[in-house]
Amino acid sequence: MLKQRFLTALAIGPISLVLLFTLGGGWFACFVGAIVVLSAWEWANLAGFGDNRERTLFALAICVVLSLAWSSGVVWQRWPLWLAFWGWLLCCYWVVRYPASESQWNGRAMRLAMGVGALVPCWIGLNQLRVEPLWLLYVLFVVWGADISAYFAGRAFGNRKLAPRVSPGKSWAGVYGGLAGTAVLAVLMALIEGLGFGEFIWLVIVTWIVTFASVLGDLCESMLKRHRGLKDSSQLLPGHGGILDRVDSLTAAVPIFALLAPWVGS
16 A cells, blocks of 8 residues: 555656646646546535536536636636635534534535535635745645644644544644644745745744644545545545545645735735
C-alpha cells in the first residue's frame, strides 16, 4: 500500500504542480475545473447517489455551472466567496454538533447542495488566486504544512481528541501543531514580501483562519463519509482513495483565503 501511494503521488503530484503554475486563463480554469468535476462525481456518492449515471449527471451539472460562471464573469466576483464563508460556518456547526445535527443535512438534496457550495467557490477561488501565483502557492503550502505539522504533533501529543465522533484520528494537539507550522510559513512569506508589522500580523491571522478552515474541510468530508459508511470517496487514485480525499481541505481553505488575500499586504 505504501509503495502504491508513493508511486501515485510521484506520478500525479509534480505534473499537477507544473500545470497549476504554467497554465493560465481558460486553460487553467479547465484544468482545475476537471479536478472539481471529478470531485463532484465522488461527492454525489457521499450525497447518497451510488448509481454511476446519477453521479455522472451531477458531475455534468457542475461542469455546466462552472462554464456559466466563466462566461458570465461570476468567476471574478467576490459574492460566491462570501457565500462559501457563511456556508462553511454552518458546516462547522454541523460538525461540532454531529451526530445531533444529522437530521439537518442528511437529505440527499441537501448533501448535493453542500457539494455545490464546497466545490464551485473553491474553483472560483483558485482562478482568482492564479492572478497572483505566489499567493496561490502560499495557500497550498499552508494546507499541506498544516496537515504535515498536525500529523506529527498528533502522533506525539494527541491524547485529547478534536472530533472523535467524526474523525477519531484528529486531536487538539494536531490543531496546535498545524497552527505552529503555518505560523512559520507566515513569517517566511512576510520576509519574502517585505511586509510591515501590521501587515504581518494580519497575514498570521488570515493564515490561522485558513488553517482552521482546512481542518473543517477535512472534517466535513469525514462526516459525510461516516454517514454513508465509506472509507474513501472513491478509488480513482490508487493507494490514496479519491480525489476528494486529497482536496477536501482545499475546498474550505481556498475560497476563504481568496476572500481575505486581497487585504494582505495592501
